[in-house]
Amino acid sequence: MTGSEGPLEIGRFTFTRDEILRFARDFDPQPFHVDEAAAAASHFGGLVASGWHTVCTWMGLFVRANGAAAGLPPDHPAVLSPVGVGFGLEVLKWPAPVRADDTIVFFTEVLEARPSGTRPGWTIYHRRNSARRQDGTEVLSFELRHMAPAPTS
Amino acid sequence: MPDIFFEDFIIGEVKTFGSHQVSREEIIAFAGEFDPQPMHLDEAAGKASLLGGMAASGWHSCAILMRLICDGFLLRTAGMGSPGVTENKWLAPIFPDDVLTMRRTVLESRTSKSKPEMGLVTFRFELVKPDKTVAMSQVCVIMIGRRNPGARLA
Numbered sequence: 001m002t003g004s005e006g007p008l009e010i011g012r013f014t015f016t017r018d019e020i021l022r023f024a025r026d027f028d029p030q031p032f033h034v035d036e037a038a039a040a041a042s043h044f045g046g047l048v049a050s051g052w053h054t055v056c057t058w059m060g061l062f063v064r065a066n067g068a069a070a071g072l073p074p075d076h077p078a079v080l081s082p083v084g085v086g087f088g089l090e091v092l093k094w095p096a097p098v099r100a101d102d103t104i105v106f107f108t109e110v111l112e113a114r115p116s117g118t119r120p121g122w123t124i125y126h127r128r129n130s131a132r133r134q135d136g137t138e139v140l141s142f143e144l145r146h147m148a149p150a151p152t153s
Numbered sequence: 154m155p156d157i158f159f160e161d162f163i164i165g166e167v168k169t170f171g172s173h174q175v176s177r178e179e180i181i182a183f184a185g186e187f188d189p190q191p192m193h194l195d196e197a198a199g200k201a202s203l204l205g206g207m208a209a210s211g212w213h214s215c216a217i218l219m220r221l222i223c224d225g226f227l228l229r230t231a232g233m234g235s236p237g238v239t240e241n242k243w244l245a246p247i248f249p250d251d252v253l254t255m256r257r258t259v260l261e262s263r264t265s266k267s268k269p270e271m272g273l274v275t276f277r278f279e280l281v282k283p284d285k286t287v288a289m290s291q292v293c294v295i296m297i298g299r300r301n302p303g304a305r306l307a
Contacts, residue, residue, distance in 0.1 A: 027217070027219050027220045027222070028216075028219045028220065028223060028229065029220075029223055029228065030228065030234075032234070037165075038165070042233075042235055044234070045302040048234075050219070051234075051235060052212075052215055052216050052219050053187055054155070054213045055212065055215070056186075056187040056215075056216065057187070057295060059187050059188050059212045060188065060189070063188055063189055063190055065191070068243060074198075074299040075198075075201045077203075078193050079191065079198075079203070080190070080191050080198045080201055080202040081190045081191070081192045081202050082205065083190065083192060084203070085204065085211075085243075086211045086243050087201050087242065087243065088240060088241055088242040089238070089240070089241045090236035090239070090240050090241075091237070091239065091240075092237045092239075092241070093236065093237035094234075094235065094236060094237055095236075107158055116200075140235075142238075148158075
């Protein structure tokens with residue numbers, strides 16, 4: 001089984017000033033992520049979101065877009081871990097910054113999907129994921145390899 | 154003001170920075186927002202999952218690594234952001250109370266022709282547990298301001 005039906009939208013998120021500051025103060029307090037005056041004086045010319053904030057937001061939307069089918073027992077892998085475990089990511093790029101009040105649209109695309117050779121009922125996925133501003137400018141892309149419970153329907 | 158510049162990163166140098174003890178509460182708080190799979194939120198679900206116990210989201214590990222990079226050296230460095238990450242591998246689950254340090258290896262360093270005020274440094278960053286297990290390994294490029302912008306290097 002191989003992909004692909006092209007990029008599928010998984011959700012949208014508006015990066016408010018407060019959201020950008022909250023994430024960056026916890027995880028990435030570089031001046032252009034946490035200090036508006038320093039950001040204005042930097043080569044970015046204003047406050048920008050941590051690249052990891054964009055990536056983590058992608059994951060939050062991806063998980064919420066892939067809930068388990070109803071009626072499964074609580075210890076079913078599709079309930080415990082609907083999108084499973086990741087092996088790693090490659091060629092992650094942040095080609096343009098995300099600024100306060102940008103609404104970002106998030107996508108996923110299956111490049112390849114194949115049954116796990118060692119774990120029956122699991123599928124190994126290779127995806128290309130991305131995010132764009134509403135004007136189409138890409139702000140994030142990366143390839144992800146992960147193993148998820150095979151579709152139950 | 155930064156006191157570490159592009160010229161200060163020597164290819165092959167390996168250094169270890171900081172430490173962070175991961176709490177159950179932060180695992181749950183992060184996962185609730187960014188990776189709400191039960192294996193990251195609930196002890197029983199974690200135990201029944203492939204992870205073998207309630208473990209941090211791999212994306213949480215990336216965020217913890219970023220914080221260790223910031224506190225270790227980047228906030229003192231003339232950092233200008235990152236164009237991206239070449240690869241990131243999740244090698245072992247991170248459980249509540251695990252203590253993580255960050256190991257940094259300088260892999261590559263090059264000046265920019267189009268932007269003489271900066272250079273690009275490629276690092277390998279690893280999250281290491283006290284028993285030396287590497288939980289995560291990342292290769293990342295960071296743009297760093299030059300002490301002597303535009304100076305010609307042999």
